[in-house]
Amino acid sequence: MAFVLTHLVPGDPAVANLGDRASADPVAVRIYREHFGLDKPLPVQYFVYLGNLLHGDLGESEQSQRPVSTDLAEYIPATAELAITSIVLACLLGITLGVIAALNRNRLSDQIIRVVSLGGMSTPQFWLALVALYIFFYKLSWVPGSGRLDAIVLPPPHLTGLFTIDSLAAGQFDVFANSIQHLILPACVLAAFNMGLFTRFTRSAVLEVLENDYVRTARAKGLPELTVVFRHILRAASPPILTVVGLAFGNVMTGTVLVENIFSWPGIGQYSYRSATALDLPAIVGVMLFVAIVYILVNMVVDILYGIIDPRVQLA
């Protein structure tokens, strides 16, 4: 499907990707086409692609001239680190704010939180990224600039590709600190939208739960309020929250395109942007496959979590 769609886009990758002079050189174009199998009819290309896919071969990127799987393996960890951190941040903040808003419904704190969450959801990410960089890097110097590490800091030995984890595993605590400092701002910017989303969903989910008698039962036992909130209220409110968190992986993927660009974050967002502008079909299809797999995995995890959270849900 993705394969056909990307091939329907007008434009010839050979002409688009080769240089000004080489694109007019029939030999250069022929070599390019042969190299990427573009010389064969489309149906043949498709079956060749499918056959290779079965062997886990995603083909070769026309941009990097490396196997797409190698490219993905290089770019995915950076994005994973950013996306997961941002979703964790969005969850921590969004759910906390949502609970506070619900417990203080219609009071001042609820109003303030509403403004914050709406702000997070409606602020353009591009603008937010630049303003955040300007304020926290330039004005306040709270965080270092773009990139995953300071320019002079060497990446930790490759283990997972997540610098935070790899540096800890290697015992390089200074690299760890540096990677966290670099991670925090782009992750926050990427988290802004989801923070707002989670806040609103949590608020309404918690309000619904608060109506229930079992919350009163929990309070009647004399449990401390925090236990009531976290064990009883949040637990009951978690299925709808979990659903949006699952969906959030989708918009985080979209968000990475901009955020990675501004923060020079070498991840899938930048890779897909470049592949798309260069009509790098194998790379585009590879990214689409990756995103699809993420969707499927996230959905599976969400389904499993449903079953764990709510014993009434039977796993099909």
Next chain:
Amino acid sequence: MTTLLSVRDLRVWLDTARGPLPIVDGVSFDISAGQVFGLAGESGSGKTITALALLGLLPAGARTGGSAILDGRDLMTMRTAQRRRTRGREVAMVFQDPMSSLHPMLTIERQLTEHLRYQLGMSRKEADERAVELLTEVRIPNPEAALRGHPHQFSGGMRQRIQIAIALACEPRLLVADEPTTALDVTVQAGILRLLHRLCQEKDLAVMLITHDLGVLSALADTVTVMYAGRVVESGPTAQVMGRSRHPYTRGLVDSLPHPEAADRALVPIAGEPAGPESRPAGCAFHPRCRYMEPPCATAVPPLIRIDDGREMACPVDPLVASLAR
């Protein structure tokens, strides 16, 4: 027979769309250990709010007045943290609907032991042992297996027993049971009531049994207080209040009960609708529905007056009250 809890002039205002409204309007009663205290009245008369006020579980925006003295300490003016410690340990509560009063996603074990561990500092093992004991006490078959279950695996009656076990876990001295049988089948009701009665006697527990069904109280309660529109209209020993009810409202309630010996006798419901807090009539709130209404009923709130047979009642039209008032 010692008085455990002494409630005096309890008042509750709730925040409604029309601003704060008096829901409970000067309610007083005493509850003694080892006795069942019945709180009766049509739905909407403020029974549940009264009970929640005692536990400090009123909805946000509520204001309260009056006092509720338990062991010389006034529950109504206690600090929040102190108040919380009385919940479960001194005053526990069982709610009306067993379907919704248990957390659907937590195991029975968790719901039965979390306050044991928090309030009494028990270890997990101790708490589990105690939980088995409690389930046995409330007659849950196979208690070990039940601990691992979730509420949806139990019937309504069983859930109500579990609720009672949860309430009893920290050995409170007062158990408030708000309509504990209303949502249950008739056949199951009797079992729950017997259980409450037994616990009350065996454990020297004071039980505050709240119901709109006077029939439930007649066999069980030692004393009964009847509320209407947030006020007490009549209270006293069960035999007096139910056997020889004097207040027109209490009488109306009793008359609307099915009579065990004369099942064919037509029930006589009270005419009219109960007064809501936002449209509470001046004077005796019951006067628009009262057959014996006289002009003074519509102007002054009748005071509760003690009559010689041990009951108190608020009805200026009643000859006894009238004679005492003179």
Next chain:
Amino acid sequence: MQRRTTFLIATLSVLAVLLAACGTNGGSTGTTGKTLVVDDAYTWDFSKDTDPSRGGVDFDADPFFHAIYDSLLTFKLGDSSTPIPLVAQSYTVSPDAKTFTFIIRKDVKFADGTPLTAHDVEFTFNRLLNLHDNPVYLLDGITSMKATDDYTFVLTSSVPNPAIPFIVTNPALGIINSKLLMAHGGSDAANAATADSAHDFLGTTSVGSGPYTMASVSTSEVVLKANTNYWGPDKPNFGTVIFRNVAAATQLIEIQKASNQIELSLSGDQAASLKSNSALTVTSFTSPNITFAFCNIKTTPACANQHFVNAIRYGIDYQALVSVAGAGSAQAPGVVPTQFLGALTQAQAIQRDVTKAKSELQASGITNPTIQLDYTISSTGLNDSLAAKIKANLADVGITVNLNGQPSSIATPNYRGGKYHLGLAGWAPDYPDPNDYLAFLPGQLVGLRAGWPTGAAPDIEALGARAGSTPDNATRGPLFQQLQTLLNQESPMLPLIQPGQSVVGTKNLTNVIYSPVWYLDLASIGT
């Protein structure tokens, strides 16, 4: 009721955030000596080609190749008019401008210590030709390339080509360590396009003799280290150069706190906003890139009508386009950039003349013409602004222009396929010599894109052939001027501007000087 809870929850989350954000500054510095950071918003994929023979002739990659690979000849800093010796200590040109003999220095060593010989040069040139990748056109017309002995290299061209000394300065022709590369799959054989398997090796190791070597390449940055074996007299000033891929908007913020840093991708406006910052040096250059329009005769028959083309030519407000393009921009008086031999002067440039344009339109006999303006939507938005201006200009003359901006992946094949109507496009020099601009003539690369086939303008074609093959630059220059004057009178080509190029560096840096071939000479940047 929940005051305390609220407070607790809020405190907890603040703590969590603080914990996550905490950490000490600094980090293990894996580099020695001074470090220079160069930021560029590049589209070149560093993981693709760290092979100069494939990834060369790329604006973003050239500074990198130039620092690693020495070529036969080079230019003095800031002067691209005369090739000077580098790997070749001298060269001679035959009188017919067909044979070029380069004498190779004997003291040049590759980074691994291997001495460089003429055989390495032969390998490099052969391989580039046979790989047939992007830079292959550099060797157009070359019939033989031969190491006649260890230190003599001879190039022969089928046609007179006085541009050869300029061409061999290109970083794509930087000399490769042939022994080392052949040991790792490198091939210069006729079937090198498929037989050469050195791609992966070159992704980790550089095989040049330049002042820097490649230390690491990742998708986000390339790290260069000073070549400890460098043969040249001047060691580079910086021990490490980090070439980072950073978006322009981010560069604008980051440069203001940086030291030893250069930003390459700032727009004229962005650079101008930094002028007041005393810690920075903002330099605006007129780039040697030509932004031009053309009227495609094939898709738009009216373009064959010289009066119509002239109506457009005199209708466009060039000064307005220059001001749209921002600091450093200048009008392009002809297709050859003002920096190069044979360029026209600004005084010879076309000036807007609406009256003349209107009379030309009348003379064309075409009434109420409508034409579509095709162009690529550029990331800077410059093309959109230029196109909008042209549309407004031509409306004054009575020509209706419909704008058709497309993303590059769609527009580029259209442009190269000759499908544009009124086209807006750009040309970056392949080498700093007017011969590169013969591409604009009938039947040539750009000419064909304008639907201008061989034989369409015999006078221009003849003059072009003569100019291109004249060995003596003193004669060649005026011939190219003559050619361009003709082009400005009777061709579908409409040179517009040379956009400005701004480089912003921290104040302490010296020799941040623009080169039309390799952009920046990293090794000569000092403090």
